[in-house]
Amino acid sequence: MAKILIGKYEATIYPEGEGYTGAISLGFGPDGKRQRLKRKGRTKAMVKDKLIKAVRDLEAGITASENYTVRDAVNDWLAKGLKGRSENTVTKLRILAETHVIPKLGKIKLQQLRADHVDEWLDELAERLATSTLREVHSVLKRAIRQAQARDQVLRNVAELVTTPTGADGQPSKALTRQQAEAVLKAAEPSELYAYVVISLTTGIRTEEARALRWDHVVAWIPKLKKWQPVTEVGFNHKRFAIYVWRADRVGSDTKTRKSRRTLELPTLAAQALRQHHARQAASKLKAGEAWKDHNLVFCTSVGSPLDAANVRRSFRRITKNAGIGTKWRPRELRHSFVSILSDQGVPIETIADLVGHAGTSVTETVYRHQLRPVITKGAHTMNTVFGDRRRVESE
Incomplete structure (x- = not known):
């Protein structure tokens, strides 16, 4: 058994199996047991090189096993x-990791991961x-390795050294025409x-804001009191309604930005839809009985729990299919359609920015540039003009 000195550590290299094993004594642990670091290889030279690297890592404060992989780092970060x-x-994030990161990079030892691997x-x-x-x-990948760095599993984050390339052309968001919007509303009725x-199309709120909307944030205007009151207290037997968009389907239930916290008066069609929806939800609550989970949500499952975004997307695709416009539409495009319809009706861009909760017009112009027309009255009034005669036309 050969003994060698590597840095300040005494190491031994000895035959084992079909190759060699090298061991470095690290003294005794808190439990009194001897601590040893081992490396294996086909030849003594290979083992010695591995021991030298292990000592460098020890002196740099790296504590990870040489078998600690990218998969291990990603899974530790997810956990x-x-x-x-x-x-x-x-x-x-788990889906992104398991679909794109782990299959290609997962088996690579974290300490052996190079910028070239990430680039390719x-x-x-x-x-x-x-x-x-x-x-x-x-x-x-960057965040997973960053956590591994913080835990002394690796010395540097090679993923930070690589620039994200430009990807394939994504699917651009689009907006419904007025005729398509009419067809979608018709198909959605059952x-x-x-x-x-209706709420998403006629107010322009984000899908995450719609999923988080609570009944105590649906309010009616009480002329005698000259203030808005929750419909949970005053009911729906009133003329004017609004929604407080103060929450979102995100951690802390906060909206995207402070500017996103806004109060939007509802057009007549939206108020009528909410009135009917409230009655339908009351029947569902009665039917569910003790199984009902009361989160006070306007939009929820048949037992009161929050809606899943994927389920909303699937349901919306069925609606657009029944409307005869295909299935390549997403709920968020109702918001784009809101912007487009307001713009077509001559609503100023400054007003549109306020209605959709943007901090300024630059965001509106950048994100919704394809939906904006050269010339752009307020949301509820405009939507009443656009959709207000819909019921009357259908009955003629």
């Missing part, structure tokens, strides 16, 4: 690095993923998602 994040966010991986993904998705996937579609 420990997402505290306080919503269930939807954790699920999304991203270039391959760029051929089929949109740039925004590519950035999210790259971020998963659906439990009808009020959701």
